[in-house]
Structure formats: structure tokens, C-alpha cells
Amino acid sequence: MSAHGTNETEPPPLEFHDLTVAYHKRPVLWGIDLEIPKGQLVGIIGPNGAGKSTLIKAAMGLLPLNSGWVKVFGEPIKKNIKRVGYVPQRESVDWDFPVSVMDVVLMGRYGHLGLMRRPSKKDRDIARDCLEKVKMLPYANRQISNLSGGQQQRVFLARALAQESDIYFMDEPFAGVDAATESAIVTILHELKAKGKTLLVVHHDLPTAKEYFDSLLLLNMRVVAFGPTEEVFKYDLLQSTYGGRLTILSEVAEAVREKS
Amino acid sequence: MNELLPAFEWQQHVIAPWTTGIKSTLWIVLMGFFVATACGLLGNYLILRRMALVGDAISHSVLAGIGVAVVLTLQLDTPTLFIAALAAGLATTLIIEIIHRYTRVKQDAAIGIAFTSLFAIGVILISMKSGKVHIDTECVLYGEVALVPLEKFKLSLSPALAGAVDKLPMSEVYLRGNDLVMAPDVIRMGFVALAVALLVWIFYKELLVSSFDPALAFSLGINATVVHYALMALLSVVVVSAFESVGAILVVAMLILPGATAHLLSARLPVILALTVLHAALGTLLGFHLATWLNCSIAGAFVVAGMGLFLLAWLLSPHDGLLAHWHRRRNLKLEPPEEISSTPPAGN
Ligand SMILES: Nc1ncnc2c1ncn2[C@@H]1O[C@H](COP(=O)(O)OP(=O)(O)OP(=O)(O)O)[C@@H](O)[C@H]1O
Ligand SMILES: [Mg+2]
Numbered sequence: 001m002s003a004h005g006t007n008e009t010e011p012p013p014l015e016f017h018d019l020t021v022a023y024h025k026r027p028v029l030w031g032i033d034l035e036i037p038k039g040q041l042v043g044i045i046g047p048n049g050a051g052k053s054t055l056i057k058a059a060m061g062l063l064p065l066n067s068g069w070v071k072v073f074g075e076p077i078k079k080n081i082k083r084v085g086y087v088p089q090r091e092s093v094d095w096d097f098p099v100s101v102m103d104v105v106l107m108g109r110y111g112h113l114g115l116m117r118r119p120s121k122k123d124r125d126i127a128r129d130c131l132e133k134v135k136m137l138p139y140a141n142r143q144i145s146n147l148s149g150g151q152q153q154r155v156f157l158a159r160a161l162a163q164e165s166d167i168y169f170m171d172e173p174f175a176g177v178d179a180a181t182e183s184a185i186v187t188i189l190h191e192l193k194a195k196g197k198t199l200l201v202v203h204h205d206l207p208t209a210k211e212y213f214d215s216l217l218l219l220n221m222r223v224v225a226f227g228p229t230e231e232v233f234k235y236d237l238l239q240s241t242y243g244g245r246l247t248i249l250s251e252v253a254e255a256v257r258e259k260s
Numbered sequence: 261m262n263e264l265l266p267a268f269e270w271q272q273h274v275i276a277p278w279t280t281g282i283k284s285t286l287w288i289v290l291m292g293f294f295v296a297t298a299c300g301l302l303g304n305y306l307i308l309r310r311m312a313l314v315g316d317a318i319s320h321s322v323l324a325g326i327g328v329a330v331v332l333t334l335q336l337d338t339p340t341l342f343i344a345a346l347a348a349g350l351a352t353t354l355i356i357e358i359i360h361r362y363t364r365v366k367q368d369a370a371i372g373i374a375f376t377s378l379f380a381i382g383v384i385l386i387s388m389k390s391g392k393v394h395i396d397t398e399c400v401l402y403g404e405v406a407l408v409p410l411e412k413f414k415l416s417l418s419p420a421l422a423g424a425v426d427k428l429p430m431s432e433v434y435l436r437g438n439d440l441v442m443a444p445d446v447i448r449m450g451f452v453a454l455a456v457a458l459l460v461w462i463f464y465k466e467l468l469v470s471s472f473d474p475a476l477a478f479s480l481g482i483n484a485t486v487v488h489y490a491l492m493a494l495l496s497v498v499v500v501s502a503f504e505s506v507g508a509i510l511v512v513a514m515l516i517l518p519g520a521t522a523h524l525l526s527a528r529l530p531v532i533l534a535l536t537v538l539h540a541a542l543g544t545l546l547g548f549h550l551a552t553w554l555n556c557s558i559a560g561a562f563v564v565a566g567m568g569l570f571l572l573a574w575l576l577s578p579h580d581g582l583l584a585h586w587h588r589r590r591n592l593k594l595e596p597p598e599e600i601s602s603t604p605p606a607g608n
Contacts, residue, residue, distance in 0.1 A: 062475055086479040093473045097308065098527045107469045111480035116462050143527040163479070 011074025013038050013167045013198040014059060018068035021051070021058050028054045030221050032068070036200065041193045043213035043229075044202045047242050050220045052202045053089065056169045059200075060084060072167065082111045085165030087156045087173050095145050101155050102140040105130055108162030123162075130161040133188060150177040157185060167198040174203060186212055206238070266554065273553040286433050287443045289548050292562050294449040295502040296540030298456045299511060300518030302495055304529075304536055307519045308471045313368065314356070315515040317375035318492070319499045319508040321352040324378035327385030342500060349496020352378060353489065415440040452501045459494065460533065467491070468529060506559040517566040518543070524573040524580060543569055 012035050019032035028051045036042060044052050057063045059070050061077035072080040085108075108130070109123040119127070131137040134154040139147065147155065153173060160168055174182050189199055189212070200217075203209050209216060209229075216232045218224035218241040225232045225241075277285040299315075306312050325348025329340050352374050359370035417425065422438040425431060434442055460467065466487055470477040474484035502511050522535035547565035551558040575582050 057475070060475065060479060062478060081479055082481050084479045086476055088473065088475055092475070094308075094310070097472050098523065098529050098532055099468070099472065100528065103468075103529075104472075107465075107472070107476065107480075110465050110469055110482070113465065118465075145527075159476075165479075 010038070011071070012036060013073055014200070015071040015074075016059070016068065017071075019058060019065060019070060020067040021054055021063055022066050027066070028221065029058065032223055034217070034223060034226060036198060038198055039193060039196045040198055040215055041189055041213050042198075042200045042215045042217055043209050044200055044217045044219055045204075045206070045209055045238075045241065046219040046224075050241075052219055053171055055219065056086075056171055056200065056202070059169060060086065083166040085160040085163040085168040087160045087168070087170040089171040090149065090152055090156065090175060092171075095147070095152060097144060099144060100140070101131070101136060101142050101144060101147070102127060104144060104155055105158045105162050108159040111163060126164075127158070127162050130158040131155075133161060134158045135184065150181040153177050154181060154184070157188060161188070161192075165197070168192065168200070170199065170201045172202050172204065174205070174208075182208075209233070268553055274549055277548070277552055282430065283433055285548070286430065287446050288558060289544055291443075291446045291449055292506075292544035292547065292558070293540055294446065294453040295506055295511075296514050296518055296544055296562065296566070297537050298449070298453040298498045299502055299514035300522075300536040300540050301456050301460050301533060302491070302498055303515035303517075304519035304522070304532060305467055305471055305491060306495075306515060307523065312516050313371050314353070314492070315495060315499070316512045317352050317356065317371050318349045318495055319503060319511045319515075320375045321348045321378035321382070322496070322500050322503060322508060323382030323386070324348050325351075325382070325500075327382040327389075330389050331385050342497065345500030346493060346496045348378065348382075349499065350489065350493055353492040415442075449501050452498060456494065456498060463487075506562065510559045510563050513563040513566065517563065517570055521566070521570045521573045524570070524577045527579070539566065539569055 014034070014036040016032045016034040019029055020027055021029040032055070044055065046052050054063065058065060059072075059077070061070070061081065070077055073083060077084070102124075105127040106119045106123060109119050109127065112123070113119065128137060128140070131140055134157050136151065136154050136158060139151065139155075144152070144155065153176070157170075157173060160170070173185055177185070189201065192199060193214075201213070203212070210233045213229055215227060216229050217226045218232060218237055220241050220243060225237045303312075303315060306315050322345045325344035325346075326341060328348075329344035333340055355374040355378075356367070356370045359365050359373060360367045363370075365373070417438050417440055419438055422435065422440075425435055425440065434440060466477070466482050469480060470482055470484035470487040477484045477487070499508070499511050502514065506514060518536040518539040519532070521539045522532040525535055526532050543566035544562055545565075546568065547562035548558065550556075550565055551561035554561070573581075576584075578584055
């Protein structure tokens with residue numbers, strides 16, 4: 001938006017204040033206070049059921065909040081929703097849907113199109129560029145059910161790129177992808193960051209987490225820690241995030257040891 | 261066999277309806293086509309959203325709407341029916357949502373609870389008042405397409421205008437002397453079908469993305485909840501316009517059969533929508549002649565013909581068809597891959 005990189009007056013891309021979300025009276029997120037600065041690649045780390053997906057859904061205004069608020073670029077989410085791009089968990093959609101890879105990526109352009117407007121040549125060009133970036137252009141005309149899991153993930157990423165948003169939420173984009181796809185996705189995340197986009201990425205693998213992300217958000221119902229990776233990726237913090245689950249803990253110990 | 265099936269006569273069962281019988285044939289066939297088109301187009305989205313049963317639910321709870329309307333107003337004119345049915349349809353949707361969201365009952369069970377209770381309420385209300393108002397429950401459930409050609413609408417034209425109209429094709433269907441006569445139900449259903457087609461065209465993007473990925477729709481500024489309720493409202497309108505002629509139960513078939521057939525034949529939504537309309541046209545024509553031949557329920561014949569087309573599509577579909585499968589298995593010949601890439605293409 002701004003011509004000179006860091007605009008002093010622009011509010012932070014994402015702000016949570018005293019956010020509490022509950023399903024059936026059972027709190028899943030409790031008292032979340034966060035301010036995510038612009039141009040950050042943030043990894044969200046936490047055990048299964050920690051509320052990572054819930055945090056993303058709450059940030060996008062998809063869930064009723066029990067208390068607190070979320071602001072996107074200083075405004076309620078409703079006002080700035082079009083500045084938000086979204087990569088859902090892959091299982092959240094029906095892959096038998098009768099659309100092609102190109103159709104799915106073009107959906108990312110819908111936010112830029114008015115009522116009754118069909119995607120223009122320019123939209124198609126953008127979609128094609130995005131597919132090229134994730135190396136899926138040869139598959140553009142495939143029916144989406146004929147894709148492997150990693151290819152589906154790339155299509156979702158291409159669609160998010162086509163949205164041309166300022167802030168991205170990605171729920172486990174690395175789940176079930178091979179090493180080549182994983183490094184391709186990481187490259188794209190870093191490119192987006194270089195363009196000043198803010199990215200929040202749910203990630204499960206601790207050893208790679210400390211490589212991929214500038215900052216980490218350790219989450220388990222509450223914010224255990226949020227800050228630069230080297231400050232937050234500490235044994236005791238990870239231990240309290242994963243709350244004494246042995247298998248994870250040994251993994252954590254190993255990851256921390258590797259680091260030092 | 262001979263007692264069961266009357267002899268098929270090309271002249272009598274296929275030609276005659278379009279010559280001597282054209283007056284009623286055209287109205288009936290148009291009605292069937294409009295119903296199947298409106299239902300089929302909407303039904304596609306129900307199939308995509310795995311909500312096929314919601315169509316079932318709404319078509320049954322319409323009876324509750326009619327019941328309430330009868331008790332409150334003792335009237336059965338078209339606007340009252342429309343509003344009542346619309347309210348019933350939305351109430352069903354809402355009840356399903358509420359049960360599903362606030363209890364541990366799953367969506368399919370919630371559908372089962374919502375429509376059976378509303379249907380039962382409808383049965384009670386209508387049976388309470390059945391002495392005062394005449395409602396043919398048989399007609400509500402099974403419909404009566406044969407009654408459609410009743411040309412209740414009549415407009416006198418000036419002789420000059422009538423002369424001009426007389427030159428239009430098939431004027432014998434809608435011109436009696438100087439009077440323009442029409443079957444109002446068919447005209448109304450035509451408008452409903454046209455409205456559905458227009459709405460599907462106008463809101464193509466919104467319907468597509470909110471059916472595929474509601475969360476993405478939201479991040480694009482499309483409110484998937486509003487789309488959901490709008491779809492249900494439209495469904496209620498379509499169901500109430502259709503059930504008089506094909507009946508509440510057969511509406512369900514009309515909602516699912518055309519779309520399901522089209523899904524077998526293509527994996528592209530625009531093509532599927534076009535095939536749905538084709539299925540509606542063919543199914544209606546075949547069904548009409550089937551009914552003429554067997555002298556049976558026309559609505560029933562529409563559905564059986566639609567089912568026949570579904571089976572044909574299943575047999576012949578280029579991708580999933582039984583013949584294609586069989587052919588592929590007989591001629592299984594794999595070509596060696598040109599190059600091994602890092603991500604091998606999956607699927608077939
Ligand atoms: N729709 C729902 N209804 C009720 N409870 C839910 C719902 N969605 C999530 N929960 C509960 O909320 C908690 C947090 O879920 P969430 O999906 O946010 O976890 P997560 O951190 O994304 O986990 P994972 O790593 O397994 O994806 C879980 O305990 C889950 O049982
Ligand atoms: Mg999750």
C-alpha cells in the first residue's frame with residue numbers, strides 16, 4: 001500500500017486483544033493479546049487441539065468471539081477482509097468438486113471482481129503466473145480430484161497468491177507434502193515476506209520450524225510465548241507449550257540440542 | 261406381458277400428441293421442462309454441498325406452511341401459498357441449523373427431525389380444517405400434471421391484434437378466436453425457471469466459491485451464510501411452484517436426478533449446468549410419451565424417464581461409465597512415462 005516500505009502511520013496488520021473463544025462453553029482460546037508486526041513470517045506452533053486453527057478462524061471472523069476483539073490493519077475484520085488471504089487445511093474442502101485447477105486459482109481473483117463479472121484475461125494471466133510459481137501450470141486444466149495431496153496443497157497456495165492479499169493465514173501448508181514441495185513453499189513464503197506481506201503459518205514440525213520462521217507463536221489455549229525464533233525456541237517454553245507429552249518432549253529436546 | 265404393457269403405436273403415442281393433441285401436450289411438456297429445469301439447476305448446488313436431503317426436507321415441510329396458512333387465513337390463493345411455503349422452507353433451514361449447532365445431533369439426523377416434525381404439524385393442521393377448506397393431500401404429495409392444461413387465463417384481443425398473433429407459430433395452442441388463452445401455472449413456472457437460471461448466472465461466482473470453500477468465500481467478501489439462506493429461500497419458492505404439478509415427493513427426484521446425471525458426464529460446472537437443462541428437456545419429452553403410451557401418472561413417468569437417462573449416462577459416461585471401465589480393462593495398455601519428475605502425477 002505505502003510507497004516507502006514502513007509506513008509509520010499504518011496500524012499493525014493483525015492485533016488481538018483479550019480474545020477468548022469457546023466451543024460449547026469450553027474455552028479453546030483464552031485471553032489472547034497479540035500484535036503481529038508487518039512483514040513478518042510467523043510460525044504458529046502447538047500440540048493438536050491447542051487452538052491453532054481456531055485462532056485463524058477467529059482472526060478471519062468465522063467464529064463468534066466470547067470476549068475481546070481482532071483488528072486487521074486497525075479495522076474490524078469485516079472492513080478489511082479482502083486484504084486477508086487464506087490457505088485452509090487441505091481436508092476442509094471436497095476435492096471431488098467439478099472444477100479444474102485453473103478454476104480454483106481463479107477463485108482467488110473473485111474478490112477483485114464485481115457482481116456478474118467473469119475473470120478477465122488479466123485475471124487469467126495472474127492465475128497462470130501463480131500456477132507457474134508453484135510449478136503447477138502443466139496441470140491447469142486438470143480436474144482437481146486427479147491431484148496428489150502435495151499438488152492440492154500447491155493449488156491452494158497458488159490461489160492464495162492470486163488473492164494478492166496483504167496478510168495470509170495458512171493452516172498446515174506443509175502437511176503431507178514431499179521435501180521438494182516443502183522447499184518450494186518455503187521459497188514462496190519468503191518471497192511474499194520480502195514484498196512486505198505478513199504471514200501466519202501453522203506448522204507442526206519443530207526441527208524445521210526454527211529454520212523457516214522469523215518469529216514463533218507458541219500456543220496452547222493461551223499464548224505461551226511470542227517473539228523472534230531464537231528467543232522463543234527454548235526448551236522450557238516448548239515444554240510448557242506441549243505440556244509434558246513425552247514423545248514430543250524428547251523431540252523437542254533433540255531439536256533444541258541440534259540448535260546449540 | 262401383453263396385459264401389463266399396452267401395444268406401442270408410433271402414430272398414436274408419439275405423433276398424435278403433437279398434432280391433434282397439441283393443445284394439452286405443449287402445456288404439459290412445458291410444465292415438466294420448467295419444473296425439471298428450475299429444480300435441476302438448484303439441485304446441482306444441493307448435490308455439490310452434500311445437502312441433497314435438504315431438498316427432501318423442504319418439499320415436505322411446505323405442507324406445514326400450507327397448514328398454517330389454512331388455519332390462519334382460510335385461504336388458498338397463490339400469493340398466500342407462496343409466502344407460507346417460503347416461510348416453511350426458511351423455518352426448516354433454520355431449525356436444521358439450530359439443532360445441528362446447539363445439540364450434538366449431526367446434520368443428517370437434524371434434517372430428519374426438522375422435516376418430519378413440520379410435516380406432521382402440517383398433517384394435523386390440515387386435517388383439523390379439512391371440512392372448511394378443500395386440500396387434496398394426494399395432490400400435494402403426488403401432484404397432477406394432467407390438470408395443468410386448464411386454460412384459466414383468458415385475454416380478449418382486438419381482431420387486428422388477434423390476426424397478428426395468429427401468424428405466430430403454433431398459435432392454435434394459445435389463440436381461441438380473438439381470445440388469448442394460457443395455462444397460468446405453466447406461465448408462472450416458466451417465470452420461476454427463468455428466474456432460477458438468471459440467478460444462477462448472475463451469482464455464479466458467489467454460488468461456486470461458497471459451495472466449494474465457505475471460509476475462502478468469506479475472505480473474498482462473500483458471505484456464505486447469506487448465500488446459504490438465499491439458496492434455501494429460492495429452493496422453497498421452486499418447490500412450492502413445482503409441487504402442485506409433480507407433487508412434493510417427485511420434486512425431490514427432480515432436484516437430484518438431472519444434476520446427478522450431469523455429474524456423471526462432466527467434471528466442469530458450466531457443462532454440468534448445461535447438461536442439467538438437456539436432461540430436463542429429454543426426460544420431460546420421454547416421460548410424456550411414456551405416460552401417453554402406458555396411460556399412467558405423468559409426473560411418475562417424468563421421473564422414470566429421468567432415471568432411464570441417468571442409467572444411460574452411467575453406462576455411457578466417457579470417464580466413469582460402465583462401458584468405459586469395461587473397455588479400459590480389456591485394453592489395458594500402459595505407456596512408459598516420458599520422464600520421472602519429482603512429483604509424479606497422481607490419479608488415473
Ligand atoms: N467445531 C467445533 N466444535 C467443537 N469443538 C471444536 C470445534 N473445532 C475445534 N474444537 C475444539 O477446539 C479445540 C481446538 O481445536 P483446533 O482445531 O483449533 O486445534 P488445532 O490447534 O488446529 O489442532 P490440530 O493441530 O489438530 O489441527 C480442540 O480441542 C477441538 O476439540
Ligand atoms: Mg488445526
